[in-house]
Amino acid sequence: MKRISTRTFVLSGIAVALVLAFLVSPFASSSPDGLEKVASDKGIDASVTDHELADSPLADYAVVGVENGSLSTGLAGLAGVAVTLAIVMGLVMLLKRSRLGRSPPPSTAS
Numbered sequence: 001m002k003r004i005s006t007r008t009f010v011l012s013g014i015a016v017a018l019v020l021a022f023l024v025s026p027f028a029s030s031s032p033d034g035l036e037k038v039a040s041d042k043g044i045d046a047s048v049t050d051h052e053l054a055d056s057p058l059a060d061y062a063v064v065g066v067e068n069g070s071l072s073t074g075l076a077g078l079a080g081v082a083v084t085l086a087i088v089m090g091l092v093m094l095l096k097r098s099r100l101g102r103s104p105p106p107s108t109a110s
Helices: 006-023 034-042 069-101
Strands: none
Touching: 006 069
16 A cells, blocks of 8 residues: 655645635534523623624634625635644744754663
8 A cells, every 4th residue: 555645644634624614614504502592592691792803804704805605704714724724834843943952862772
């Protein structure tokens, strides 16, 4: 059996995440989740106000200025994957850099 490289595996995973974020996210339910539903039913959310980021470009899983709801949600999903990927890549680069700065552990060979 042919073994795939780590790079191919990672790039394939990123491609799958991007495709799923764009194509599947528009099918997510817009109904409130269980906690929101109970808060609404019990009147706990009576004093709820919008948070500071309610006017941000990706608020409510949509891209401001895109009229098509499915396209807007798909683009927001792509943006979410891209931001997450950038954070993970930054962390990996920091970890690599910190490991390169350390000296190798002493040999335990006898």
